[in-house]
Amino acid sequence: MIKLAVISGKGGTGKTMVTAALADTSGVPQVLADCDVEAANLSLLLSPRRISTEEFRGLEVGRIDPDICTDCGICESHCRFGAIVRRDDAWAVDPLHCEGCGLCAYVCPMGAIEMVSHVNGEVFTSETDRGYLAHARLFPGSGNSGLLVTEVKKRAMALSKGADLLLADGPPGIGCPLIATVSGMDAVLAVTEPGVSALHDLERLVTVCRRFEVRIFVVINRFDLAEGICQRIEDYCGKEGIVVVGKIPFDPAVVDAVRNGRPATRSDSPAADALRLLRDTLFAELGLS
Numbered sequence: 446m447i448k449l450a451v452i453s454g455k456g457g458t459g460k461t462m463v464t465a466a467l468a469d470t471s472g473v474p475q476v477l478a479d480c481d482v483e484a485a486n487l488s489l490l491l492s493p494r495r496i497s498t499e500e501f502r503g504l505e506v507g508r509i510d511p512d513i514c515t516d517c518g519i520c521e522s523h524c525r526f527g528a529i530v531r532r533d534d535a536w537a538v539d540p541l542h543c544e545g546c547g548l549c550a551y552v553c554p555m556g557a558i559e560m561v562s563h564v565n566g567e568v569f570t571s572e573t574d575r576g577y578l579a580h581a582r583l584f585p586g587s588g589n590s591g592l593l594v595t596e597v598k599k600r601a602m603a604l605s606k607g608a609d610l611l612l613a614d615g616p617p618g619i620g621c622p623l624i625a626t627v628s629g630m631d632a633v634l635a636v637t638e639p640g641v642s643a644l645h646d647l648e649r650l651v652t653v654c655r656r657f658e659v660r661i662f663v664v665i666n667r668f669d670l671a672e673g674i675c676q677r678i679e680d681y682c683g684k685e686g687i688v689v690v691g692k693i694p695f696d697p698a699v700v701d702a703v704r705n706g707r708p709a710t711r712s713d714s715p716a717a718d719a720l721r722l723l724r725d726t727l728f729a730e731l732g733l734s
Contacts, residue, residue, distance in 0.1 A: 446608055447731050450480070450626050452615035452654075453636045454646025459666040460636045462699060462709055464614040465490040466720040467634075468575045469708035473733055475610040477573065478601035479580035480626040482566065482593045487614045490708055493571030493578050501568050501581065501596060503589030504545030505560035507538040513557035520549035520558060541586045566593055570600055577604040591621035598629070610733060619646075619653045627653070632660040632731060634690070637678060639671035644678055651685060661687050662730065664723055668692040688730060691723030 451467070453460040464487060468477055479487040507528070509520070514536055521529035521536060528542035529549060538549070540563055550558040565587035571578045579600035581593050598613070605611055613630070616622040627633060633654055637647045647663070654661055663682050668675045675692070682689050696716035702709040710717050728734070 446605060446611060447632065447733060448611040448613070448630045449632050449634060449731065450613040450615045450630045451634045451636060452623060452626065452650065453617050454619065454648075454650035455643055456617040458617075458636045458638045458643065459693070459699075460617065461486045461490065461614050462703060463634070463636050463664060463666070463693075463720070463723070464612065465708040466710045466717075467724055467727075468573075468612055469710045470721055470724045471575070471610060471612070471728070471733075473609040473728075474607055475576045475612055476601050476605040476608045477576055477578040478597050478611065478613040479578065480594045480597055480613050480622065481616040482581045482583045482590050482597065482622065483616065485580050485582060488571065488578065488580055489706055490703065491573040491575060491578065492706065493573045493580075495569060495571050497570040499568050500564050501566040501583075501593055502562040503565040503587065503592050504563075505547075506540045506543040506545055506563045507547070507549045507558050508561045509536050509538055509549075510557045510559070511535050513555050515555055515557075517554065519552050519554065523548055523552050544588070565589055568593070568596055568600060570604065576608070577601075579604060590616075591625040594622050594625035598626075619649050623650075623653065627657050627659060630657070630659050632662065634662045634664060634727060636664055636666055638666050639668055639674040639678065641674065644674065644681065647678065648681065651687065660730075662690045662727060663687055664691040664693065664727075665689065666693045667695040669694045690726045690730060691719060693719040693723070 451464040479485045566583040615626040698714035
């Protein structure tokens with residue numbers, strides 16, 4: 446099974462649109478994963494039918510037992526994150542600020558603080574017309590998104606029996622969620638656009654991905670909006686030995702498709718044609734039929 450993540454160095458490049466198009470046209474047995482747990486949008490384009498919902502518990506947070514606490518304030522003076530607060534004239538832990546380090550429990554002379562599990566989000570298993578989908582929702586203000594991404598990937602792998610492709614919609618940027626997404630993948634498809642900041646972010650993205658020894662491919666979305674910068678991106682990829690597997694033109698039909706909650710490949714348009722060609726070129730590089 447080939448494990449492929451669609452990623453981007455910045456938000457708004459069309460990453461989820463490309464992922465949905467690949468899922469829609471892959472033509473091979475596949476399982477899908479939405480690893481952008483802080484803004485999971487792949488389900489908006491694939492009309493999933495929910496199978497299961499489970500709580501996700503990330504790192505533990507502190508909890509102060511008021512019956513044991515002597516109000517000494519040592520925990521508050523040691524907490525670097527401002528998570529120890531006064532509530533109802535007593536010390537308490539604010540779970541939105543607690544980083545789960547456990548220092549408060551360590552320094553408490555009375556043993557009044559314990560570390561307890563905390564619900565940070567939900568993990569979903571769904572079924573679509575293009576295969577099973579593992580996805581999740583991180584609750585607002587919650588951390589540990591990298592752990593939740595890893596959990597989504599585990600669910601996808603559990604659903605992958607008989608699949609030739611695991612296709613993951615990754616998060617933007619180069620932080621912990623991206624690292625959790627790329628880890629263990631065979632290849633990544635970086636979606637970029639013709640902009641100076643997009644090129645800069647692509648360079649950072651490539652630097653991170655190369656540490657994981659994955660094959661890197663690039664597709665340039667809306668390439669015709671600034672063909673000069675598009676050429677700079679192609680020159681950079683050529684210098685780095687990265688294959689540009691597609692260029693997608695700006696096309697209002699893509700906007701209409703996304704607004705109507707369907708993959709852009711379910712229409713006849715220049716962008717849809719480019720996305721189908723992208724699929725053929727990329728899958729040939731990956732050895733998928």
